[in-house]
Amino acid sequence: MMQFNVAHLLKGTVGTSQQLTLDATFAPLEETGTNRVQGRIQFMHVNDGIWVSGVLDSNADCTCSRCLRGFSLTLQLQLDEIYLSAVDIITGVPSLLPDDTDPNFIIDDHHTLDLTEAVRQSAIVAIPMKPLCRPDCAGLCPECGSDRNQVHCTCQSAGRDPRWASLTKLLSF
Ligand SMILES: [Zn+2]
Ligand SMILES: [Zn+2]
Known part of the structure; x- marks a missing residue:
């Protein structure tokens, strides 16, 4: 549900893009309790893979920094990630990826791209340092x-x- 086959985009010319409307729920992510995303994102074929961009409405479990109560926070996630292809879709030859490539941002040899890690990282970044259960807590x-x-x-x-x-x-x- 957070995985997308991007073979059709990789077969297209560089610059080919696709808009996607996402409305997904999933098992809560460990650090933030995030379990849903909603919104529109774009996949675009760039030189070495797929550029994912867009803004998603999401959620996180937080503890209020003033009253220490747990509450559910509404988050906006900014996605802006390049996923590199593990193989060349035309030749099937494995790509030479930089050594420091995060395996979570590799499109596997079935041409599947997994958004989970992008959502996880952007949720961690989106949570304020001192969350408040309400502005006037x-x-x-x-x-x-x-x-x-x-x-x-x-x-x-x-x-x-x-x-x-x-x-x-x-x-x-
Ligand atoms: Zn008192
Ligand atoms: Zn509070």
Whole structure:
């Protein structure tokens, strides 16, 4: 489902391209829990293989950096990868690939291209350093540790942090 046969593109001239509409779910990826992609991508025959580009809507399991709750984050994945052909499609001769070619970005000798690694890598990159369950997450109280999204504790420190000043004003009617 994340694998595509690109033989028809490789047989075409360089520059031949194909637009694909993707709507796939799959087993959650280990690092991010990503399990779906949706959107339009383009495959284009370039000199040594296929250039994959496009933007996909996707998801990831995250932990909020303020309140530490787990939540599902909507991600936009930017795909921009060149997949190299393992064999020349016309002659069947194995390609001379650079030594450092990532095997995940090689089109195998059945001319199958697997998007899984591209999705995995772009999901890792797309997750913000400090994910928030929502932009205005109130976080945990540094004094008592209660979740300020749910509990209005009476700890004094709430008033000292300027970030909370307006919230404190709102809450201390
Ligand atoms: Zn939060
Ligand atoms: Zn508190």
